[in-house]
Amino acid sequence: MTAMKLVAVSAGLGKPSSTRLLADRLSEATRKQLEPDQPVETRVIELRDLARDIANNMVTGFPSPALSEAIEAVTGADGVIAVTPIFTASYSGLFKSFFDVIDHTALAGKPVLVGATGGTARHSLALEHALRPMFAYLRAVVAPTAVYAASEDWGTGTGSQGDDLATRVTRAGGELAGLMRHGRTTGGVAEAVPFEERLAALRL
Template identity: 75%
Template sequence: MKPLTIVAVSAGLGVPSSTRLLADRLAEATRRRAADGPARPVEVRVIELRDLATDIAHNMVTGFPSPALGEAIEAVTAADGLIAVTPIFTASYSGLFKSFFDVIDHTALTGKPVLIAATGGTARHSLALEHALRPLFAYLRAVVVPTAVYAASEDWGTGGSGPGGALTERVERAAEELAGLMRGSASAPAAHGADDLDDVVPFAEQLAALRAG
């Protein structure tokens, strides 16, 4: 049986990185939730964009990905579920994060289940998930889970990330939503192609028929 695949993209710049830490927690929680369903293996991969920064910049200029970047793009586009995590800089996603998704074909994530998450210094940046990340993936026609996860510096204390803490609750809720979408999309039939649209009546013809009536 083909395993379910979860790919987490981390745009953290430091080592260690709170962005990578959040990506790992979300990926592990989603793996556990996805494994709770019908017996099926689950594979997890985390892609660190900092390791691909130069390749991404070259791709932006030349239009051609390096082998390493091409392989990362293929992993993202083939995944059953995507977790996208960025640090928040100047009230939005990082330039590295945006550039990576800019070099992916704008139709490649159509219908893909996506969990969005971010890290920042204070909770007041959390709205960037809704005014920046969610519209980005909506434009790419991905299916974004309802719960977005933001982790401020104070969330990494025992009150936020410990058992029963607020961050833990958000992580588990978002992971359950993503796992549910993954199970559904993996069992769904293939999307209809352009040939299936032959019977659709163009809007102009429908409008003309209404006027004639």
């Protein structure tokens, strides 16, 4: 059986990065939902390592080999996890620029799970007013649960969104896995699957 390809994009700037940590947790939750019935190849793309390449591409219109390979990994994946830090109530410029250099039709029908990190829960709505509309414009199929992790959420107990981070991560991973599995069973032609059917797949 051909392995599914799951690619997480992390726009974290630091090392270590809470954004990368969230991307890793979402990847693991999704992988667990797919395996052992479906083999999964996972990869995390760190945009901080591609910052200069992305900027050069914005100016010249030509991607470097490293950036081209990262774009191919994202557009060729069965599912994408996109995680950004929140700056001034929206996604980071690095995060937006990466998806700006991808052809605007390349993510059509692709299952995408969005996540974000920030210092305060006040920024959690950026997932709904910034990230989700952007991927909707790109015609991706965005999982219903978006995961925001504030500084307080990395501890124990109830987090900023009313339940603990682990619960939200597990729920979101299950939703993305359902969308990925449904897309694969239709022969990979995700655009031909009505959105209502994709939502129904989450209940399976």
